[in-house]
Amino acid sequence: MLKILTPMMRIIEVPMLALQRKIGINRLAWAFLLPNLVLFGLFAFLPVILNVFYAMTGGDNVLLADRPDVGMRNFAQLLDCSNHFDPNSCREDKFWRAVWNTIWFVVLQVGFMVGFALLTALILNRDIRARGFFRSVFFFPVLLSPVVVALVWKWILQREGVLNAFLDWTGAGGINWLVDAQWAFGWSVFISVWAHMGFYTLILLAGLQAIPRDVYDAALMDRASAWRTFRRITLPLLSPTMLVVLILALIKGVQTFDEIYAFTGGGPGTATTFIIQYIYERGFAGAPRLFGLAAAASLLVAGVLVVLTLVQLRISKENADG
Amino acid sequence: MKKTHLLTTALAAGLGVAAGAAMSQEIRFMCYSDGNECEVYDDLLTRFEAENDGVDVIVDVVPYQAILENLPVQLAAGTGPDLAKVTDLGGLNEFYLDLTPYVDTGYWDASFGETLNWYRNGDRQGYYGMHSQLTITGPFVNATLFEQAGVDMPGAGASWDDWATATRAVTEATDADFPMAMDRSGHRVAGPAVSYGAKYFDADGNGSFEGFDAFAEAFVGWNEDGTMARDVWASQGGSTYADAAQEFINGEVVFYYSGSWQVGRMDEQVGDFFDWQVVGSPCGPAGACSGMPGGAGVVGFEQTEHPEVVAAIIDFLAQEENYAEAAARTKNLPAHLGVASAGVEFQDASPAAQAALNGFAGALPDVSPIAFAYQGYSGNRAMFGITVERLSQAIVGELSVGDAMMRAASDLEAAMAEAN
Numbered sequence: 064m065l066k067i068l069t070p071m072m073r074i075i076e077v078p079m080l081a082l083q084r085k086i087g088i089n090r091l092a093w094a095f096l097l098p099n100l101v102l103f104g105l106f107a108f109l110p111v112i113l114n115v116f117y118a119m120t121g122g123d124n125v126l127l128a129d130r131p132d133v134g135m136r137n138f139a140q141l142l143d144c145s146n147h148f149d150p151n152s153c154r155e156d157k158f159w160r161a162v163w164n165t166i167w168f169v170v171l172q173v174g175f176m177v178g179f180a181l182l183t184a185l186i187l188n189r190d191i192r193a194r195g196f197f198r199s200v201f202f203f204p205v206l207l208s209p210v211v212v213a214l215v216w217k218w219i220l221q222r223e224g225v226l227n228a229f230l231d232w233t234g235a236g237g238i239n240w241l242v243d244a245q246w247a248f249g250w251s252v253f254i255s256v257w258a259h260m261g262f263y264t265l266i267l268l269a270g271l272q273a274i275p276r277d278v279y280d281a282a283l284m285d286r287a288s289a290w291r292t293f294r295r296i297t298l299p300l301l302s303p304t305m306l307v308v309l310i311l312a313l314i315k316g317v318q319t320f321d322e323i324y325a326f327t328g329g330g331p332g333t334a335t336t337f338i339i340q341y342i343y344e345r346g347f348a349g350a351p352r353l354f355g356l357a358a359a360a361s362l363l364v365a366g367v368l369v370v371l372t373l374v375q376l377r378i379s380k381e382n383a384d385g
Numbered sequence: 386m387k388k389t390h391l392l393t394t395a396l397a398a399g400l401g402v403a404a405g406a407a408m409s410q411e412i413r414f415m416c417y418s419d420g421n422e423c424e425v426y427d428d429l430l431t432r433f434e435a436e437n438d439g440v441d442v443i444v445d446v447v448p449y450q451a452i453l454e455n456l457p458v459q460l461a462a463g464t465g466p467d468l469a470k471v472t473d474l475g476g477l478n479e480f481y482l483d484l485t486p487y488v489d490t491g492y493w494d495a496s497f498g499e500t501l502n503w504y505r506n507g508d509r510q511g512y513y514g515m516h517s518q519l520t521i522t523g524p525f526v527n528a529t530l531f532e533q534a535g536v537d538m539p540g541a542g543a544s545w546d547d548w549a550t551a552t553r554a555v556t557e558a559t560d561a562d563f564p565m566a567m568d569r570s571g572h573r574v575a576g577p578a579v580s581y582g583a584k585y586f587d588a589d590g591n592g593s594f595e596g597f598d599a600f601a602e603a604f605v606g607w608n609e610d611g612t613m614a615r616d617v618w619a620s621q622g623g624s625t626y627a628d629a630a631q632e633f634i635n636g637e638v639v640f641y642y643s644g645s646w647q648v649g650r651m652d653e654q655v656g657d658f659f660d661w662q663v664v665g666s667p668c669g670p671a672g673a674c675s676g677m678p679g680g681a682g683v684v685g686f687e688q689t690e691h692p693e694v695v696a697a698i699i700d701f702l703a704q705e706e707n708y709a710e711a712a713a714r715t716k717n718l719p720a721h722l723g724v725a726s727a728g729v730e731f732q733d734a735s736p737a738a739q740a741a742l743n744g745f746a747g748a749l750p751d752v753s754p755i756a757f758a759y760q761g762y763s764g765n766r767a768m769f770g771i772t773v774e775r776l777s778q779a780i781v782g783e784l785s786v787g788d789a790m791m792r793a794a795s796d797l798e799a800a801m802a803e804a805n
Contacts, residue, residue, distance in 0.1 A: 123804050125461035151784070156792065157774075160783075222616055241620040244781060329622025332781035336622050344623050347454055350476065350766035351804040 111365075117358035123351035130355070137359035158360060160333045161341035168252060168337060169316035176256045176263060176312055177305070183260065184267035185297075198268070202261035212258045213325030217241075220250060241327060244334035251323050251335045258322060259315065263308045270304030271297070303382040310375035314368055338364055410691050412442045412698065415456060415469035417449045419681075420649045422470070422518070425714045426683075426702070433701045440694055460686060467689040468698065472681045474503040474514060475763035482685035483511035487696030488703075496703065500720045503761035504682065514682035515703040516720035517711065521745050521752065522576050522644040522676040523666050524548075525651060527561070529659035530639050534558035538664075542674065545577065545603065545667040549612050552639040560636075563614035565607065566629035567642040569621055571769025574604065574776070576677035576756055577642070580669025585759045585768070592764040592801065594772075594793050599670065601776060601786050608780045614638060619781050624770035634658075644679070645745035649716045652738035661737060663744035665751060675753035678760050680720065718746055767800040 083091050113127070118137055120130035144153035150160040187198050204212065219225045220240040227237030240246045274297065282292045298305075320339035323329070329336035329344075338360065346357030414430070416423040427444040434440055445466065447455075452471060459465035460480040471477055481504065484493075493501065493512050504514035531538045534555040539547045552564030567573055579585070581600035587593040607613040614637075617629045633641035634654045648663075655661055668674035683702060685695035701707060705723050712719040713732045719725045725746070731739055759765055771793050779789035 121803060125458060151788070221620075239616065239620075242616055242781075244783075247620075327620070327622060328625040328627075330625075330777065330781070331619040331622070332778045332783040333622060334781070334783075340623070347458070349624060349770050350473075351800055352457070353800075353803055355803075 114358045114361060114365075117354050118362050119355070121355050123353065125352070125354065133355065137355045138363075140356065141359055141363065155356075157333060157336070158338075158341055161336050161338045164248070164333070164336055165317060165319070165338045168248075168255075168319060169313060171252045172255050172319075173309065173312045173316050175252065176260050177309055179256060180260050180263035180267055180308065181301075181305070183264045184271055185293075187264070187268055188271045198265075201264050204258045205261040207258065209258070209322035210325045212254060213322045216250070216254050217326055242331055244331050247327050247331055248334050251327060254322065254326060255316075255319060259312075263312060266308050266311075267301065267304060270301050273304075274300045303378070306378045307375065307382070310371055310378065314371050314375070317364065317367060317371070410440050410694050412440065412468070412689075412691060412694055413466040414442055414444045414683075414698075415452065415466040416444050416446055417452050417470060418446065419518075419646045419717075420715055422681075422711075422715050422717070425711050426470075429702065429707055429711060430698065433698060437694070437697070442698060460688070463688055465686060465688065467691065467695050468683060468685045470517065470681050470683050471514075472679070473766050474516075474682060475506045475761050476766045477684070478504060478506035478509050478513065478763065480686050480688070481509070481513040482687050482689060482692055482695060483509070483513060484685065484696045484699060485511045487693060488512060488700045493703065496705070496708075496721050496723055498722055499757070500682075504684065505761075506763045514684040515699050515708075516680060516682040517702070517708075518646070518680045518715065518717035519678065519720035519749075520645045520680040520718065521678050521748055522573055522642065523745055523748055524664055525633060525641045525643060525647065525741075526662055526664055527633070527636060527639050527659055528662050530555050530559050530561050530636070532660075539667075541665060543667055545580070545669055548640055548667050549607060553612060555639045559639075561639050562637040563632065563639070564612050565640045565642070566614035566617055566632055566638045567604075568629065568644075569618050569625070569627040569773060569777075571624070571772035572677055572679055572765075573642060573644070574600065574772060575759055575769075576666050576675045576752075577604075577669060579675045579677075579753045579756050579759075580666065580671055580673040582669070582671035583755075585755055586762075592762060592768050592797055594768075594790060594797060596671075597772075597793070598786065598790050601779065601790060604776065605779045605786050615780065618773075618777050621777070624773040633661075644676075645718050645742065646680075648734075648738050648741045648745070651741070652716075652735050661741075663741040665744070665748045673753045674751050675756045676748055676751065677756045678749070678752050680717075682720075716742065718742060718749075764797075764801060764804065767804065768797060771796045771800070 082094060086094065116127055117130070119132060119134060120127065121133040121136065122130050124130050141155050141158050143155070144159060146152045147159065148163075150156045150163065153159045183201055187194060187201070191197070217224075221227075222237070222239050222241075226240070230237045238246065240250055278296055278300070279292065282296055287295070318339060319337050320343065323335055323337060324340050324343075327335045329340050342357045342360045342364070345353045345360065414426070416426060418424070423444055423446045430442045430444065434442060452469065453473070456465060456469060456471070457473070457477060460477065465480075490512055497516055500516040500519070501512060501514075503516065505511070526538065528538070531551075534557075536551055536554045536558065539551050543551075549565065555561060556564045567577075575583075575585070578597055578600040581603065582596040583600060584593060584596040587595060604613070608615045608618060614629055614632060617627050617632075621627050628643060629638055629641055630643060630647055630650060632638045634651070636659055651661060666674050666676040683699055685692070685699055689695050702711065703721070705721065708719065708721045709724045709727070709729065711717075712721075712724055712729045716731045716734055716738065719729055731742060734742070759768075762768075775784070775789040775793040775796070778784040778792075779786045784792065
């Protein structure tokens with residue numbers, strides 16, 4: 064192997080030495096970073112800059128040169144409300160319905176998901192029979208495509224779906240789950256928890272396994288109850304991992320779109336329309352295509368996500384610093 | 386010697402490939418199918434290729450959603466196909482290739498008449514699109530359920546209320562789940578709305594929801610009292626399209642308001658399960674009994690590098706014998722006046738399908754001029770979307786009908802201000 068690699072490395076070495084002589088060893092790192100920086104700039108940074116320009120222009124032309132400058136009008140249109148708690152009082156009522164739906168969804172979905180993920184991780188961390196099998200079972204939905212998740216649950220929950228067939232068979236009578244706003248919202252939360260819980264369970268399981276065994280042995284010798292052990296040892300030592308999970312789940316929750324869009328299309332009415340769907344519909348699905356309004360809304364969401372990401376980075380840093 | 390020979394061969398091969406590439410004209414046709422349209426066009430265009438050396442027409446079959454959502458963005462970005470089958474007829478006018486210099490406009494005027502206007506917009510009054518399939522909205526009725534219920538089917542000139550009453554009686558007497566259902570589409574409600582007094586245009590010819598309230602009240606009421614299958618409109622969000630064809634095919638709906646493009650599907654999937662028939666659009670309080678015309682057409686795009694070839698392809702499809710063959714094989718109503726007047730023998734159509742297509746064709750004279758103009762209005766796509774979103778909100782109780790209509794009016798104003 065070395066016989067093959069050595070001549071190859073010599074081939075690379077010649078131009079690298081020449082480059083090092085030309086730009087100096089301190090600047091050489093930039094040369095290594097350049098390919099990645101170019102890609103990042105082209106596909107991540109440039110779109111963000113373009114998005115800012117789109118947010119400050121109007122019309123339905125896709126080319127920036129053909130779009131009239133409207134300053135902050137798109138932001139003003141989105142934020143124009145006499146009472147932000149009542150979407151009907153807002154000029155862009157669908158935006159505020161989506162905002163409030165997203166807030167409620169994130170609160171419920173993240174709360175339930177982190178709770179159930181912790182419970183599952185605690186159970187899977189015990190020495191139970193077929194532990195490997197159950198770990199796979201809980202992780203399996205994470206591997207499914209969001210559209211598959213949505214379609215499977217749609218078949219279960221539609222008027223003549225599996226669940227109603229079962230309820231009819233038991234004599235309980237079916238419910239039109241996807242036509243009632245509250246049921247549709249509740250099922251959206253449930254499906255999202257079901258689909259993503261496995262990922263967070265895995266992280267929490269890793270966190271649990273990182274807790275030193277001797278701490279539990281000491282608690283056992285002190286005859287601490289299971290509840291006291293959980294409250295005084297497991298939770299405090301797991302809290303850094305819990306915080307990371309919480310922030311990641313919050314970010315993911317705000318970004319919710321594909322599976323719920325495929326599941327309910329945002330309905331009934333706007334009951335399950337979340338902010339990303341609002342952006343998609345304004346920018347791409349509706350007519351005329353309001354790229355400016357969509358870009359402004361996406362910048363507002365980006366602001367929220369940046370704050371959440373900064374919090375997560377800070378927590379990660381604190382964890383790393385011990 | 387051997388080296389020279391190889392070099393010469395390589396050069397010759399390279400030049401051959403380059404010459405071939407220069408001679409071949411590759412034309413991309415973005416096509417979607419309601420049934421077998423793209424397959425039939427592909428077949429017809431093979432003949433065009435045989436008659437036109439060096440032309441290679443590639444039919445890219447895409448989902449309808451791609452025509453609605455991706456094609457306009459591609460065109461705005463200066464990319465996209467050379468020609469396509471579209472339904473946003475006037476809305477995409479700015480991108481259309483004007484066929485005027487390439488076709489016999491006298492033949493086109495005589496053959497396509499008023500439908501040519503659907504592709505025109507503002508100052509652009511040329512020849513842009515061949516209306517390949519004329520559609521009209523209207524109801525499919527499950528005749529077997531009427532027979533089982535012993536209820537008389539309302540006759541010609543019956544009102545929406547008459548049909549609501551009759552279908553409720555049928556549902557009560559049979560196992561059907563819903564008296565009526567209507568596709569979740571702004572296009573589908575347009576005919577009934579005109580019959581209820583919707584004007585769709587203000588005095589200046591701009592889009593308007595004036596007069597739409599009466600239909601909105603009735604429609605929301607039918608969804609609330611169970612006359613309409615609430616699932617269709619309430620179980621979706623945004624302006625997403627949903628139909629109730631499967632419910633009708635399953636025998637769950639007595640009266641299904643959709644359109645002529647569903648005939649093939651009904652013919653194929655209902656089979657002997659029950660007797661179905663097409664009746665004319667019911668009448669509304671405004672006196673009209675209008676359906677909504679529509680359909681799809683084949684257009685070329687200005688950005689093409691081969692405008693003559695694109696125009697020749699569209700003109701080839703527009704020739705009476707080719708058009709008639711496509712209409713017969715796809716079971717679509719012809720917009721070509723010559724083909725329509727000669728009559729179409731729809732291929733492999735059952736007597737029920739043939740009668741249904743004749744029924745839809747017979748309903749064309751009842752189409753209100755408002756509905757006809759609305760189909761050609763460049764802002765209709767925006768109005769269709771707004772109609773669906775706001776009516777759905779009223780149906781699920783997020784907004785009152787009055788508030789929904791006020792929001793619809795302000796949405797339209799905002800949309801028109803942003804549109805070019």
